[in-house]
Amino acid sequence: MRKTRLSLMLAAGLGTLVVCQTPLVLAQAPDATTAQAGQDARFAQVAESLLMRALERSPEWSVRAGRYDNASLLTIPDAASRASDLAFAEAGLAELAAFDPAQLSASQRIDHTLLKNRFESTRWYLQTFRDWAWNPSRYNVAGTIALLLNTPYAAEDERLRTVMARLEHVPQYYAAAQANIADPTVEHVELAIVQSRGSLSVFGEELRQRIAASGLSADEQALFIARIDAARGAINGWTGWLEGEQKRLAAAGETRSFRIGEALYEPKFRYDVQSHYTAAELYQRAVDEKNRLHAQMDATTVELWPAYFPDSPMPDDRLERIGRMIDKLSARHVTRDEFFPEIKRQIPLLTDFVREHDLLDQDATRPLVVRETPEYMRGGGAGASISAPGPFNPTADTYYNVSPLDAYSDAEAESFLREYNHWVLQILNIHEAVPGHYTQLLHANKSPSLVKSLLGNGAMIEGWAVYSERMMLEAGWGGQAPEMWLMYGKWNLRVVTNAILDYAVHVLGMRQEQAMDLLRREAFQEETEAVNKWRRVRLSQVQLTSYFTGYAEILDLREQRKAELGDAFDLKAFHNGFLSYGNAPVPAIAELMAE
Incomplete structure (x- = not known):
């Protein structure tokens, strides 16, 4: 990787395990537990070394992980x-x-699997x-620089000098x-243009001040300003080149399809999701x-109909x-101006509910900051997201x-707010x-295994967020109102149709009109949401x-x-136990919990 190197960290050698077996003298055979502990210790040394060397090679990943x-x-990002x-x-x-x-403990075996998947995925x-x-x-370049500017990991002047150094190249x-x-x-060129324009906001007047x-x-200061100007010039040059590509592609007619096809989809699903399902099985x-x-x-x-359509x-x-029932209920929503404040208002209410119902451990020392999405992150089709620090x-x-x-017209804003109506906005939060x-x-960052925390599995992370919606309603959030459960069904259909849509578009060739029918008629989504999802499925693969x-x-x-524990099953213990394994794939966590 071309960059100026900092001398770093661990140089862990790979030990050799020699086991002498003397069948006739059983008392001298090594204890299996001791042998495994030694093997685990040697593997832990190698795993940590690999992880730290990987972080050294990628300053951007290091910063996201909270290491500076x-x-x-x-x-x-060149050929070298x-x-x-x-x-x-x-x-x-x-x-x-x-x-x-097979000779490692369960936890170390999972770390071995995660590291192997990481390197095989990189190669693929x-x-x-x-x-x-x-x-x-x-x-x-904006994302990492924004993190450095917005994270008080060091004194202001030190962070500014770090940013100045990054800007040089x-x-x-x-x-x-x-x-x-x-x-x-075409689709990725359009996204790159939007996000590149947005990235200029990171290098604007606020930074100069x-x-x-x-x-x-x-x-x-003079050198810093000169590098900012050069960086802005490079971003504008890149954006201008992309706009030229956009015109060239429009004139070309035949262009590369955003659909990746089954031959690429199945291995991407295997590497990215790490499920016991194949992509085709998950689709079904x-x-x-x-x-x-x-x-x-x-x-x-049918239960609600007499009350709303007597x-x-x-x-x-x-x-x-x-x-028709969803359409009727969707009219209950906040105004455009109330949307952001209402999200902020609900967060402490959810926190209190989790504590009062003893659902899982929380950390009151780590508040959540609700903010408008930075401009350099906009344009990908997601209306809300979390940016979390690393371990x-x-x-x-x-x-x-x-x-x-x-940016929405009145009609678009109304469509959006109907989608995120009174009930759905709660589920979003x-x-x-x-x-x-x-x-x-928060739990993942406290995991004792850096491998499990850093090599995050997207299906586990997103799956937990989806599971938590159902779990909260089961615990009584929303008062068991049938309206809340109906809207939860609509929201959960979004998750289900995400999986259907992604596979159907990229592997089965689903067309836009078919996708919109799935999203609008079968998943009951508003026009704005469906249009955003069609945009998103053309920009990503497998993640949905x-x-x-x-x-x-x-x-x-x-x-x-x-089923296994019967009356001994404790929901809070299950949640805390599940979350204690970092961001490992769910099948790996199941194996660890079983052992």
């Missing part, structure tokens, strides 16, 4: 960097191959998937990015779950009557990013905040399946533990 000793370095990454992955696999996972992405060559939205970074891109997709108010010398389970939810929601609709007969078609800086703020509605992503990631995969696996695990 190489934060002044900027990775240049990719060759170095591939060589490191191959060497890592060779080090892991020296250990037989570099050599086979090759999105570095067709997805220009991969390239953006920004023109080189975008030159390498431009050299990489060949045959991009901070520099002027700092303790940096006059020469340092999602189709079955959609039908089950329709039946359940129809029963609730003078209207129910339609014969169940999707039509469910849709090396666990006391840093966690941000709940909420995209403002400023459960998912993103308490006890969803925010709470889970992670919600349902993780949710289904967590729910299955909970019911399995209930």
Whole structure:
């Protein structure tokens, strides 16, 4: 990887285990537990060394993990960097191959699996998937710099000097990015343009004011300003080149499809999700779950109908009557101006509910900061998200990013607010905040295994957030009102149809009109939400399946533990135990909990 190196950290050698077996003298045979402990200790040394070396090689990953000793370095995404990454992955696999996972304890066996998956995935992405060559939205320097500026991990002047050092090679970074891109997709070019324009906000007047108010010398300030101007020039040059590509692609007619096809989809699903399902199996389970939810929601609709439509007969078609009931209820929502304040208002109420019902451990010392989504993060189709600190800086703020509605017309805003109506907005806050992503990631940062915390499994993370929605309603949030359960069904259909949509679009060739029918008629989504989801499925692959995969696996695990433990099953103990294993895949956590 091309960057100036900092000398670092651990150089762990790979020990050799020699076991002498003398069958005729049984008393001299090594104790199995002692032998395994020694093997575990040797593997733990190698695993930590691999992890720390990987962090050293990627300052950007290091910063996200809360580690800043190489934060002044900027990775240049060129061919030399990719060759170095591939060589490191191959060497890592060779080090892991020296250990037989069957001879390791359960926890270490999972770490071995996670590290192996990481290196095999790196190799596959570099050599086979090759999105570095067709997805220009991969390239953006703003995110890491914004983290450094907004995270008080050191004194202001030290952080500013770190940012100044990173800025030095920004023109080189975008030159390498431009050299990489060949045959991009129209969709990813559009996203890269939006996000690149947004990234300029990180290098705007606010940063100049901070520099002027700092303790940096006059020469340092002048150098900093010059590097900001050069970085802005490089970003504008990159954006201008992308706009040229956009025009070229529009004129070309035939362009690269955003659909990746089955040959790439199945291995991407395997590496990204790490489920016991194949992608095709998960798709079928999602189709079955959609039908089950329709039946359940129809029963609730029939129950509610006399109260909301006393003078209207129910339609014969169940999707039509469910849709009419949802449409009626969706009229209850906050105004455009109330949307952001209402989210902030609900967070402490959710926190109190979790505590009063003793559902899982929380940490009152780690508040959640609700903010508008930074501009450089907008444009990908997600209206809300969580930005959490890594395990090396666990006391840093966690941000709940909420995209403002400023860009929406009145009609678009109304559609959006109907989607996030009185009931659904509560479920969104459960998912993103308490006890969803925010709470889970607090637990993950306390896991004793850095491997499990850092090599985060998206299906586990998203699955927990989806599971927490159902768990909170089961515990009584919403007062068991049928309206809340109906809207939960609509929300849960989003998770299910995410999985259906992603596979159907990328593997089965689903067209836009078919996708909109699935989202609007079968999942009862508002026009704005459906349009955003169609945009999102064209910009990502597999990630939309992670919600349902993780949710289904967590729910299955909970019911399995209930059956095994009977009256001894304790919900809070299950939750705390599950969350204690960091961000490991759900099948791995199930194995650890069983042992």
